Amino acid sequence: MANQGPSPGSILAQWRSYRQMHRALLVVFVICTIFVLDRYRVTLGGTFGVSGEPRVVEVLEVVDRTPEDLSIEKAANSTLGFHAIYYVNMKARFDREDAMALQAYLSGLEIQDYPAVEADQIDPVGMPPTHRPGVLKTGERGCWRAHANIWSEMVRKKLPPVLIMESDATWDINVRPIMGDLNKNFIKFLNHINSTAVHDPSYGSKNKLDNKHTPRTDINTPATSFNSSANATEPSIVYNPDDPWLSEHWDLFSLGQCFEHHQDNHIKLVYKDKHVPDRQINYFGRTLGQERVIRKSGGITCTTAYAISHTGAAKLLMRSALDLDNPVDLLIRRLTLSRDLVAYSVMPPVIAQWEYRNDVGMGERGAQSDINGGKHKDTPEDTKMPGWANVSESGSVWVTKAHHRDVAFDKMTLDVAWKEILGDAVLQKSWFNPETND
Numbered sequence: 001m002a003n004q005g006p007s008p009g010s011i012l013a014q015w016r017s018y019r020q021m022h023r024a025l026l027v028v029f030v031i032c033t034i035f036v037l038d039r040y041r042v043t044l045g046g047t048f049g050v051s052g053e054p055r056v057v058e059v060l061e062v063v064d065r066t067p068e069d070l071s072i073e074k075a076a077n078s079t080l081g082f083h084a085i086y087y088v089n090m091k092a093r094f095d096r097e098d099a100m101a102l103q104a105y106l107s108g109l110e111i112q113d114y115p116a117v118e119a120d121q122i123d124p125v126g127m128p129p130t131h132r133p134g135v136l137k138t139g140e141r142g143c144w145r146a147h148a149n150i151w152s153e154m155v156r157k158k159l160p161p162v163l164i165m166e167s168d169a170t171w172d173i174n175v176r177p178i179m180g181d182l183n184k185n186f187i188k189f190l191n192h193i194n195s196t197a198v199h200d201p202s203y204g205s206k207n208k209l210d211n212k213h214t215p216r217t218d219i220n221t222p223a224t225s226f227n228s229s230a231n232a233t234e235p236s237i238v239y240n241p242d243d244p245w246l247s248e249h250w251d252l253f254s255l256g257q258c259f260e261h262h263q264d265n266h267i268k269l270v271y272k273d274k275h276v277p278d279r280q281i282n283y284f285g286r287t288l289g290q291e292r293v294i295r296k297s298g299g300i301t302c303t304t305a306y307a308i309s310h311t312g313a314a315k316l317l318m319r320s321a322l323d324l325d326n327p328v329d330l331l332i333r334r335l336t337l338s339r340d341l342v343a344y345s346v347m348p349p350v351i352a353q354w355e356y357r358n359d360v361g362m363g364e365r366g367a368q369s370d371i372n373g374g375k376h377k378d379t380p381e382d383t384k385m386p387g388w389a390n391v392s393e394s395g396s397v398w399v400t401k402a403h404h405r406d407v408a409f410d411k412m413t414l415d416v417a418w419k420e421i422l423g424d425a426v427l428q429k430s431w432f433n434p435e436t437n438d
């Protein structure tokens with residue numbers, strides 16, 4: 001318009017300066033808005049809640065971020081870089097629900113309930129065949145089915161990877177930065193082992209391997225996603241912020257097993273992590289300091305927390321539909337040991353199990369495990385409970401499971417929760433006072 005106008009130069013100049021001023025005002029306005037929004041976000045932190053990410057600031061910085069930065073950032077988001085975090089809980093365990101809520105709140109995670117399968121929902125007619133009749137308890141069948149329901153949903157919807165947690169999961173309050181560090185090193189590890197995409201049998205998949213080959217052999221040799229003409233000294237596996245854990249490369253990634261098999265323990269990457277206390281953990285002859293190991297899984301015990309891809313979900317659903325001969329963790333373990341499941345794990349685990357201190361009356365109720373199911377009794381009134389003195393001082397009734405020797409948390413969220421929420425308050429001060437009867 002300015003170019004074709006018949007107006008003299010002065011009008012044009014006036015219009016230009018007017019336009020410039022407009023621009024300047026607009027910039028000032030935008031900056032002020034961002035500033036105000038950001039201040040409000042800080043002030044009203046509680047209102048914006050756990051998922052209140054600093055989105056405005058993010059958009060401005062995105063420009064000079066590398067895919068590596070973005071991947072690490074996504075891996076440290078409120079679902080830890082997964083599509084979702086599901087946790088499986090029995091209806092009666094309100095206590096575990098609360099522990100989960102407090103931990104999620106303090107460490108910034110978004111966790112979705114996934115109903116467990118209760119004993120009264122188990123009918124033999126709806127269970128798969130088994131070559132070992134009578135081996136699985138009802139509790140074990142229900143537990144398997146809760147996981148299988150998630151696998152089934154993943155397969156039906158071909159979902160991106162999800163993280164599955166059991167209800168007694170606990171983690172370090174700094175779990176988000178811990179997962180960011182892990183992400184960077186996990187990609188390094190995949191490069192280091194020349195990982196290739198796993199066989200993906202789903203309809204229309206680009207990673208479908210030739211039917212003439214058994215998937216197992218092909219998985220260990222370069223597959224379609226491997227770019228053999230690329231310079232070998234350059235990473236052939238690249239960061240992908242949309243799928244920061246590169247789920248094409250694995251079936252299962254355990255973040256919270258209680259034991260691991262020795263098979264394939266040499267396929268590993270050890271990295272420094274300042275959030276691991278130096279507990280001198282023994283990793284197959286090597287002493288770990290403030291370090292974590294990412295490894296090819298030999299076969300896990302305990303399904304406390306594991307990520308699963310739709311290929312892994314399909315394999316586990318297939319295997320158990322054919323022969324439900326083991327509890328869920330041993331099914332996973334057997335399929336890893338036979339190297340049919342491409343699985344990785346982390347040690348010390350990022351997520352572990354909690355239980356109650358044994359001396360506050362919860363053992364007497366049968367609250368330490370759900371696998372046996374059935375009715376529970378209340379704590380008898382005459383129970384000896386020496387643990388309360390400690391609870392009053394430490395602010396925690398929770399400990400990590402005693403026999404899992406490889407657990408190493410710097411700040412277990414449940415351990416620091418009282419202090420985070422109530423500061424230096426002493427529990428005993430708010431106890432019932434028999435002297436004032438108040």
Ligand SMILES: *[C@@H]1O[C@H](CO)[C@@H](O)[C@H](O)[C@H]1NC(C)=O
Pocket residue numbers: 074075077078079080081082083110241242243244
């Ligand atoms: C976290 O990142 C993953 C991967 O990019 C994404 O799928 C997921 O939706 C993100 N979570 C949230 C809460 O935005």
Ligand SMILES: *[C@@H]1O[C@H](CO)[C@@H](O)[C@H](O)[C@H]1NC(C)=O
Pocket residue numbers: 192193194232
């Ligand atoms: C990965 O590939 C490179 C280049 O071909 C090779 O030198 C290296 O030994 C391979 N590493 C493993 C663990 O197979």
Ligand SMILES: *[C@@H]1O[C@H](CO)[C@@H](O)[C@H](O)[C@H]1NC(C)=O
Pocket residue numbers: 227228229230231
């Ligand atoms: C494979 O790597 C070469 C060399 O880095 C590159 O030119 C080519 O585009 C890559 N091919 C694919 C399919 O990524």
Ligand SMILES: *[C@@H]1O[C@H](CO)[C@@H](O)[C@H](O)[C@H]1NC(C)=O
Pocket residue numbers: 231232233234
């Ligand atoms: C591979 O990369 C290295 C380092 O960037 C370079 O020196 C070398 O010439 C490359 N080799 C090939 C075959 O491209």
Ligand SMILES: *[C@@H]1O[C@H](CO)[C@@H](O)[C@H](O)[C@H]1NC(C)=O
Pocket residue numbers: 357390391393394399
């Ligand atoms: C309370 O008990 C735990 C574990 O039983 C112990 O690690 C901790 O040091 C004790 N705390 C206090 C304040 O006594």
